[in-house]
Structures are given as structure tokens and as C-alpha cells.
Amino acid sequence: MRHQSYLYYVAYLLFFMLLQQVLTGNAFRFWLWETTNFVPLTNLFTGLAVLFAVQFTRSFLETQRYLPSFDRALVFFTILGAIASFFSLLSYFADGIFSWLNLLLPYLSLVTALLLLSSGMAMVLRNQRSAFFYVGAWGFMLLGVVVFVLQHIGVLEHNEFTIASLQAGAMFEAVVLSLGLGDRINLERVRRQEEQERAIRSLEEKEALIMQQNEELEQRISKRTAIIQEKIKT
Helix, strand or coil: CCCCHHHHHHHHHHHHHHHHHCCCHHHHCCHHHHHHHHHHHEEEEEEEEHHHHHHHHHHEEEEEEEEHHHHHHHHHHHHHHHHHHHHHHHHHHHHCCCCHHHHHHHHHHHHHHHHHHHHHHHHHHCCCCCHHHHHHHHHHHHHHHHHHHHHHHHCCCCCHHHHHHHHHHHHHHHHHHHHHHHHHHHHHHHHHHHHHHHHHHHHHHHHHHHHHHHHHHHHHHHHHHHHHHHHHHH
């Protein structure tokens, strides 16, 4: 697997964990600057989590190669995540502007989660082994996102279950994705080993062919030499 898949995955986990710390009210413990308004940080970490989750999906599922139509949609959501992150950062230093992000980002997260799950399902239909881990992971995450967003917009009541749904979904997602990454590593190791074995067999076949051709050439030379010698004697 290409190294960028790891980088995207680690970046996604980092910003998602920071987002959870803000949502649970623990951010003030590690935040270096004094502030009482963590809403822009919520938007910032949400946008960055969306951005890197989408990029991880593109790399892990190789959507540009296997799902070009889905990949174009994923690129669009990557751009949305980057734009949202940029304006969220501006709103942190200029409190009160870009308040529309507070309404946009929950829906952006929900739609992104659905798109990522759909991309995984499309790869499952192609019988890609890694996609099964991916769909299982995002299934847990999507469930957590849906419950959390619904309580955030007032459809579900605020209680311990709905508030912790995002963390629970993220925990199960991280476990399953880690298993998927490990499985992908093993598959690629086996694939490289098979390619090396094929290359060795191909080299051995070429060497055997060259030896056979040399032997045939030597036999021809020997026969011609024998014929010439007989003509000289006669």
C-alpha cells in the first residue's frame, strides 16, 4: 500500500479525535490559547476530518482507477472540506463571521459519510477484499454520525447514548479499519512475493532458452565442422 494511505488515515484520526475532544468539552485542557468559543474549532476539525477521510478513501479503495465516477464526487467533497476548513480558521480569528458553517458542516459530514459508504459498497460489488473491511468500518461510523447529527439538529433527544454515539462509532471504525490496513499489507506482501517469484521463473525460463539455443548452435557448428572436415579429407 502506498504510504499516503497511512498518512491520510493518521491525519483523519488526529482531527477526528480533536473534534471529539471539543464536542465533549475537554478541549480547554490541551488548547494553548485562551478562548471560550470552540465553535470555530468544531467546524475546523470537522472540515479537516472530512478532507482526510475522503482522501484516505480515494487512496485505500483506489477509486481513481476502479471508480472514476465516484472519484470525481470524492474530489468535490475534498474541495468542500478544504474550503470549510479555511473559512472555519478565519472565523476563529474573527468571531461572528461565517456562522453559516455551523449549519452546513453537520450536513456535509452526513452526506460525506453516505458517499464514503457508497464508494465502499461499489468496491464490495467488485469483490475487492479490502472493501469489506472498509464498509464494515464506515458502517459503524455512519451509524454514530447519523445518531449524533440527528441529536445535534434536534430530531433525537440529548442523552448519554446519542452524545457518545460519535465516539462509539469512531472506536469501532478505527478497530475495523486497522484490521483492514493490516490485511491490505499482507495482501500486498503476498502480491509482491508472487511477482518476485514470477520474475524469477521468467528469468530462469529465459536462461534455459538461451542455454538451449546455445546447445543447438553448438550442435549445428559441430555438424558443419564435421562436414567440412570430411570434404577436406576426400
